[in-house]
Amino acid sequence: xxxxxxxxxxxxxxxxxxxxxxxxxxxxxxxxxxxxxxxxxxxxxxxxxxxxxxxxxxxxxxxxxxxxxxxxxxxxxxxxxxxxxxxxxxxxxxxxxxxxxxxxxxxxxxxxxxxxxxxxxxxxxxxxxxxxxxxxxxxxxxxxxxxxxxxxxxxxxxxxxxxxxxxxxxxxxxxxxxxxxxxxxxxxxxxxxxxxxxxxxxxxxxxxxxxxxxxxxxxxxxxxxxxxxxxxxxxxxxxxxxxxxxxxxxxxxxxxxxxxxxxxxxx
Numbered sequence: 001x002x003x004x005x006x007x008x009x010x011x012x013x014x015x016x017x018x019x020x021x022x023x024x025x026x027x028x029x030x031x032x033x034x035x036x037x038x039x040x041x042x043x044x045x046x047x048x049x050x051x052x053x054x055x056x057x058x059x060x061x062x063x064x065x066x067x068x069x070x071x072x073x074x075x076x077x078x079x080x081x082x083x084x085x086x087x088x089x090x091x092x093x094x095x096x097x098x099x100x101x102x103x104x105x106x107x108x109x110x111x112x113x114x115x116x117x118x119x120x121x122x123x124x125x126x127x128x129x130x131x132x133x134x135x136x137x138x139x140x141x142x143x144x145x146x147x148x149x150x151x152x153x154x155x156x157x158x159x160x161x162x163x164x165x166x167x168x169x170x171x172x173x174x175x176x177x178x179x180x181x182x183x184x185x186x187x188x189x190x191x192x193x194x195x196x197x198x199x200x201x202x203x204x205x206x207x208x209x210x211x212x213x214x215x216x217x218x219x220x221x222x223x224x225x226x227x228x229x230x231x232x233x234x235x236x237x238x239x240x241x242x243x244x245x246x247x248x249x250x251x252x253x254x255x256x257x258x259x260x261x262x263x264x265x266x267x
């Protein structure tokens with residue numbers, strides 16, 4: 001049985017730190033050949049941009065500044081996501097045998113594990129079919145419509161994910177709302193449309209009760225372990241790891257050239 005390294009962060013963190021940890025694990029997956037599964041939270045509402053998105057086309061910067069909403073840019077693709085009361089997962093690996101060498105193939109496998117985790121919560125999810133071409137070409141936010149192999153419940157998206165791949169090494173991370181606010185998303189996104197048109201839901205709305213981060217993470221982690229047939233061993237990052245993470249946070253994820261301009265300051 002293979003061993004994965006599991007990092008669960010019960011304390012919420014700043015968006016720039018969250019993105020720096022994900023990038024650090026993405027690099028470590030290549031350097032060490034290990035697989036990392038992480039669950040984390042956000043200390044305040046944070047809008048994240050896909051790697052190639054133009055900030056001025058998709059996000060109301062003035063609204064975010066006025067209302068204290070942070071902005072970060074991911075190294076993964078995809079569309080605008082508003083992170084707030086949620087579980088965020090990330091998975092980093094270079095294990096070609098476990099995940100297949102293609103983005104679509106690994107994405108579909110990870111969706112299978114997420115479906116199993118939701119089923120352990122008593123939810124009946126499904127993997128969605130292809131999104132309309134108009135959505136794929138639009139600047140609408142991620143939770144406007146499920147994309148192929150994303151997870152939906154009763155026709156509404158409950159998990160939105162994005163992936164970056166370099167050869168066989170990849171990072172996939174995604175948002176799983178514990179609760180959600182369509183009107184806040186509409187205010188942050190320039191092209192969100194009417195709130196009634198946003199096809200998103202949350203664990204608390206599906207289950208009809210508040211859902212705690214730890215309760216959801218326990219079942220999601222069990223879904224990954226069972227689906228992939230692995231043992232998850234808790235990961236503790238060392239001082240050198242944290243130093244590298246803090247450098248990424250400072251130099252990249254708190255740098256407006258990257259966050260707002262999409263210009264990478266990485267050497």
